Amino acid sequence: MTETTVIRGGPTWPILPASMAATGRSSIRASLRSRAAISWYVGAGFSLLWLATLVEDVVAASNGPASEAIGIAVVAVYGLAFLVAAPIIWALPARGRLLVVAGLWAYTFVFTPWVGWGIGGTWTYVGVLIGVCVLDWRLTWKLVFGLGALAVGTGYLAYGPVQDIFFAPAITVSISAMMAAFARNVASMNQLRAAQAELERMAVEQERGRVARDIHDILGHSLTVITVKAELAGRLVTVDADRATREIGEVEELARGALADVRATVAGFRGVSVSGELAGARTALEAADVRADLPVSTEQVPAEYRELAGWVVREGVTNVIRHANAQTCRVRLDARGIEVADDGVGPSAGASGPTDSAAAAFDPASASNGLRGLRERAEADGARLSVGRSDLGGFSLRVAW
Structure with missing residues (x-):
């Protein structure tokens, strides 16, 4: 310079x-x-x-x-x-x-x-x-x-x-x-x-931000599922040894998959699809004993927003498993946006609206990293992220395009 x-x-x-x-x-x-x-x-x-x-x-x-x-x-x-x-x-x-x-x-x-x-x-x-x-x-x-x-x-x-x-x-x-x-x-x-x-400096900064954001999102989701499954396996060891063994096997597969995702992200070749994330979300929610209310089709999502919708599912479901203490997690898709909602503890009183303030009250760590990274992705695609209380009584994460 x-x-x-x-x-x-x-x-x-x-x-x-x-x-x-x-x-x-x-x-x-x-x-x-x-x-x-x-x-x-x-x-x-x-x-x-x-x-x-x-x-x-x-x-x-x-x-x-x-x-x-x-x-x-x-x-x-x-x-x-x-x-x-x-x-x-x-x-x-x-x-x-x-x-x-x-x-x-x-x-x-x-x-x-x-x-x-x-x-x-x-x-x-x-x-x-x-x-x-x-x-x-x-x-x-x-x-x-x-x-x-x-x-x-x-x-x-x-x-x-x-x-x-x-x-x-x-x-x-x-x-x-x-x-x-x-x-x-x-x-x-x-x-x-x-x-x-x-x-060149800006490109390096942008790439560094992309890698940091992707690794956070990948590891945040994968490690959450691994933790839930490991806890479930620990409880099942003395009750159902065969199922505990299966759960440990799935933990191993998840760990290997997370490692492969990190390597691909660093190389810049990793892609995210909403259909794949919904399939992973169903498995993760079931392991966490959360009822999954998920769409059966993703065709209504415009092609240019399917990767973004995948990131929304990943971040939203991860936060539900980690913090919501919910019984139900619902994902809704349409041609104008995507919403991940739950019936858990929700945001604190007075924290709602299309900002990260509600997320900060609900989950400071997520608001400072996960949701912030998701908002950057949404803005880069011309979409808008909003958070607040869902009609189920818990937390709502929505991205509209």
Whole structure:
């Protein structure tokens, strides 16, 4: 991920990697050492070869070795300032970038003792910095053409009304415009990379949530049935050993099935069907000694909602077995939704309606995990989950689509 600064009228400009994100001096130091800065140093270093002409002019205008040495040192500082200016710009907001550009432009007036008003020829480097600032296009054009116009003015003061005074300004404007376009292309690419990285992160988070939700739902249901059957087998050991043996065998099968479901869920290949869940619900309810009032057909459920209906049956029946202390569990299906209801203890007084509040009063653990995950599934499919008191007197879980 990258840290970005939004610039009105232009793309966002990724300043530094998130690991370098900081404020003030530490951010500038990180930018000066970044990989982008190293690439800039190489490219900008080649462009400094054009300063050789300025060095020749300074040497020619010097009136002694001291003047010559000072002039060369001034040119060297200018080149160094240009090299570090861009990485510094990347660590600053728009106003700070403009200050850096203005500072480099102001520095060029130090050359006037040697080249007089011929300083306009050095403003190409200032124009390049304007381009890499990635400012609003209108402001960029104003600055670039304004710099070109000033270069024409200084050229007139230096050389008079000759045609050559337009040569250096034309170079400044054209190179500045090219750098502005190039910087925007780079900024757009960096923005796309940042967006791609964000999408990848979101996909990972979504997949992690899917796996956690599925494992909760799978294990919650399977372990509940295993617990009920194990308790039943324990009671039957001294009464009906053969049936106890069968129950233990079914517990083993359920455990193996749960393990297979977990493996398939992690791999992303597991599917849930409402018909399969109803069959499992009947077995689980009978083991818990709860009368199962279940539909004999699922054809009325639209195909696109059958998996969601399966998850509703799984979560609803699991909660009935765990918490309802019910005698009857009823599942109703139609073309508009599904309801799992019971005649158990139901939600606490005053807790009802299409929210998770009733579920929280009835079963805090389920409301925070199972029902929350089920609501996420329902919303993802365009359906709506509601909980409350059923007409049987207990709890009602309904999903409408």
